[in-house]
Amino acid sequence: MSAVFSTPDLADGAPEARALLHSWQDFGAVRCFSGVALTVKCFEDNSLVKELVQQQGDGRILVVDGGCSLRRALLGDQLAAKAVENGWSGLVIAGAVRDVEILETLDLGVKALGACPQKTDKRGEGQRDIPVEIGGTTVRSGDYIYADRNGVLVSSEALQPL
Template sequence: MTFATPDLMDAAPNAAVIELQFRNLGAHPRFSGRAVTIKCHEDNSLVKQCVAEPGDGRVIVVDGGGSLRQALLGDMLAAEAADNGWAGLVINGAIRDVDDIAVTALGVQALGVTPRKTDKRGEGQRDIVVHIGGARIAPGDYIYADNNGVVVSAEPLL
């Protein structure tokens, strides 16, 4: 599937844009799918649980509160996500192991990088509405991500 988020916004100007400057860090610079949402702060326990499930081409949207102190995704979880059929992750926070993730068959957009892993406290929420960068993302919304940014829509745009 080929798309460009600027073209999607031209065709659907009421779609939402996550108004953050994400870095495109995965091997797939363009990815899309239905959203699975996670809200967590410096604890990637729910991300770990999620990537272990069948992805079916979906996108994990992680609201990490914008923290760059601890990575919510590393090489092992990224590899598991790719192996289980996830299209990608959009992370309002940091990742690590960027050289390995850059060659993993997965789309990954994040705010930044850090070498520090997260604590594992089992905290967070899943499958809730999250608000990131002025956009409301509900479970099941359509996510479209490329080098231009991330578009969110309740209806499919393709």
């Protein structure tokens, strides 16, 4: 869900909030977004990402542990457009995206580590709703995610209304 907040202010007010320590890049048109996490772990195979963005997002954020690989893009324009259509607030991807010129026009928050023009192989691999470790922090489905240009915070409790 698109929101207005500052992750530094949220972190100052909630010392229990944890930052996902990476050099995140913004790729979507929405730069400040929040929602409840749904976790995915996959490596260079976005089969599960594709499956999930085709389902109702209900303002959630798909948090993808892609093993920090920049060799294959886990999100492109078609899947991002499907995420918008189905009401996802955003995606936080510890991996790569592609079609960046189109992603920046979509009403979606997208944080990733970089871009790569190559698509993934579809092997039907991946796990969902498992704890994932990204940037030294464990994220679980059901955690609250807050992302802006300063970075990404995760909390087991809501830090403000979504």
